[in-house]
Structure formats: C-alpha cells, structure tokens
Amino acid sequence: MFKQFLDQVDGNQGYLITSLGIFMLFFIVVAILLIVMKKDEVKYMSELPLNDEEK
Template sequence: MFKQFLERAEGNQVYLLSSLGIFMLFFLLVGILLLTMKKEEVNYMSNLPLNGEEGQNQNNSTDERSYN
C-alpha cells in the first residue's frame, strides 16, 4: 500500500507524505511513552490540579514528587 503512494508521489506530494509520516511517528511515540509510564507517575500527574489550594501561588508550591 505505502509502496504505491511512494511510487506515485510527484512534486508536492512528497511533502504531504512526509508530514503524514511525522504525524504518525509522533503519536506512536506518545502512545508508547504513555503505555510504559509508571502507575505512580500517572497518579501523581492526575492529581496535580487537585493538590493546590485556592489562593495559594502555584509557583511557590513545596510539593515533592512522591513517585521518585
């Protein structure tokens, strides 16, 4: 299937195929990263918005990552 696309690619189609390849590569890498991520790290990041209190400056928080 991809061989036919590459054989018929002329002119600007090379740019279209390369952008499609970069798009697919990016999302494959992100998917692999998410599947190999530790559960503790996922839990820590999922609770990040909930850890801060209202009125507290988020830049001065003293929370340490508990999954290390």
C-alpha cells in the first residue's frame, strides 16, 4: 500500500520522507524522555489535577 502511494506521487518523495522522519523522531524523543523521567516526578504530575493545595 505504501509503495503504491509513493508510485502515484511524482517528485514529492522528499517531502514524504522528511515528514515521516520528523514524525518518527518526535515520538522517539518523547518515548526516551518518558523512560528517563524520574518516578517521583511522574507520580507528582499524575496527582496534580487532584491536589487542591497551593505551593
């Protein structure tokens, strides 16, 4: 299916590959940041909407 789509697009493969690369790079960076993030920070942010106290 992807190959058929690329065959129909004339001369714009650069834009397709670039946008796919940016898309993949963004989600890979976000996944790495989530894996590296401290568990205390994740717990704090998950409870943030439930806390009424001000700091």
